[in-house]
Amino acid sequence: MNGKATDGELGAKQSRHRLERGRGALGPALALVHTGQAPTRSVLTSRLGVTRATAGAVAAELESLGLIRVDPRPAAASGTQGRPSHRLEIAEEGPVVLAGQVHADGYRAALVGLGGRIVATAPGCVTVGADPSYVLGTLVAEGVRLLAESGRRCAGVGLAVPSAVAEPGGEALNPLHLEWPAGAPVRRLFTEAVRQHGLGVPVFTANDINLAALAEHRHGAGREAGNLLCVATGHRGVGGALVVGGRLHLGSAGLALEVGHITVEPQGRPCHCGRYGCLDVETDPLAFLRAAGREPAPGRSPLAEATRLLAEEAGEPAVRAATEALTDRLGRGLAALVNILNPDRIILGGLHRSLLEAAGPRLRAAVARDSLWGLSGSVPVRACSLAHNSLVGAAELAWQPVLEDPLSVLVPA
Template sequence: MPDRGRTLLGPALALVHTGRAPTRSALTAALDVTRATAGAVAAELAALGLVTVDPHPVGTGRGRPSHRLGITPEGPVVLAAQLHADGLSVALAGLGGDLGEPVHHPLPAATGPEPMLGAIAEAGAALVRGSRRRCLGAALALPNPVTEPEGAALAALHFGWPSGTPVAALFAQQLNAVDLGPRARHPLPTAVANDANLAALAEHRHGAGRDARHLLLVTSGHRGVGGALVVDGRLHTGSTGLALEVGHLTVDRCGRDCPCGNRGCLNVETDPQALLAAAGRTPTPGRPLLAEARALARTADHDPDARKAVDEVAKLLGIGLAGLANILNPDRIVLSGLHRDLLTAAPDHLRSVVADRSLWGRICQVRIVPAELEYAELVGAAELAWEPYLADPQLAAR
């Protein structure tokens, strides 16, 4: 293949991966090349075992019939892992946002970095060994800031890890020390990033954020609040990976103490614990906070205490979103985790608070939509693991 075609392999794979080039004619138009060049690029991706080209062209409504493009069903996978306050999760993921069934485990008794990352490595290795598909990489989503490019965890408040723990290096060490089986690359490339950043990347490529130019994602998972910004398809992570810590935006100056040292942060005023407290509920021992809070939000239509709590927390969330909209001017806000349930339970209330308190008001009201992906953090971790191959698909053959 000429050099021109090789430089197009990455962009072409990214187009098929995100569903923007379902046919060869769509690939031709998106790459702005000739049909022959697009055909050669698709054939090369097929030879690498990444893409399928349907040999029977189909009509697209006008012009000549075109060949359908898809992801190879038995092609390679990556390992996606997530560590959160209530446990850990692992899954295998192919291209195209195709996430296998996640496997969830409780946290180990020892919560230091090495035991926890070791538990993730063991759980992930079991999936890799049990698969017939080749594993090309792994990535981990963490519920705390992660520096770039070092991959160090800062303010790991949920686990009490020392600030600056070299999670990227430890994750690579632990994962490559276990038996990954004969179908995994050795050593297996690894990466680590903040979970909200990865959720935003996943929603932008495969979920509610498709086609958004400036996408803001705000989420409350098992504890606390996270946020991320995608601008023109790329995550905005700041100079060292620490941008968009939206959870520490003050929304109530007389509110709860936050672990960061401030008071009334979005982080402690709109997370699962805050919703349960607003309804006068005590968390059930042994039950994940997120599941309990989501169940409470879904009863707002017939439970007065739940309705009061949802409206109260939705107002504070709206105040925070309005401030972020004033600063970032996104064209879409995606709400995930518990915040998705608050939007469902109080859509008009939440949107009106944002409109009333944002600089542009109702004239330029930003779209606020619920997240679409059930396991966005894991899908995002898979995206991170796939990044080297989306940049250079020929790496998959090595």
């Protein structure tokens, strides 16, 4: 042998060098594909600010990890000119995360892939018992069953709960609409259930509206917003979240944005917090039903019944009056938040989404009228667009370590 490297060896060496230079770009590249911001390799190259060769090596490495698929047939995007580029897609049979959600009217487990796609869901339970350990253990068992049936690798586990979740311990401070004790160690109980089933993956727990906002920012109506405010009714009460620069604003202990306790009716109903007329009790589904002179139908949640009224009986005088009253109260609350937070977009979920669809002009006018800058300070108000956004948000928490460093999570030392 003459000691000279062959062309093949040189090519392999150059490819390794390109990958080493681009290794730090694996996470950012995966995040771009995950959020739909890099549909082709040429767009990935531009967004990462690397050479085509480095972007190609990065895409190939992500494909080898089973995370994405690179279409081997390059094609120009419709309506564009220039060199064709390989399309990048989420791998259909790649890893998943186990996501769970608990709310006042039930709980559910699901498997969620990259791109925010729900792969499989368990039927869900409609009764939440008073023992959080039992509920979370049942939820995890259902998720593990889904994993076994799918044969897919699990990269992490996330849980959404209807309560402020204190950091760093993960206690549910105010599960007001559950029978759970205040301060229940939800994260510890959830982690124990996950470990009992043999899953040695990262485990995360957070507030459901925070997670809904995160999911909407990455995959839904909040995309591209720099300062995104999300307000939603959930199944009971009202929650809010703020996403700034792609990250949730949680405050010093994870308790920021308790928007449900903004006063919108000083002489209004007593709230669970001890005050009166809070957004939480003046604009949630129960408030709407009471304003319309109705009660939830047997076996139906207040949210489902309120949404049905808006869809099927919006012309009834009592329903129309309730719609106007709640829209005005919600507008006052949103205006107060606009004055404090100065978001560049507001998205609404749950019953608030239905109010926006039923009385959008009235709601937008109320926000503009009551904000400090009036019409000149108006903010776009849109409806949340994802089904099960809190569940998808729980999955986003579990995917985050992979998005930050795919190799360290999926190829441990």
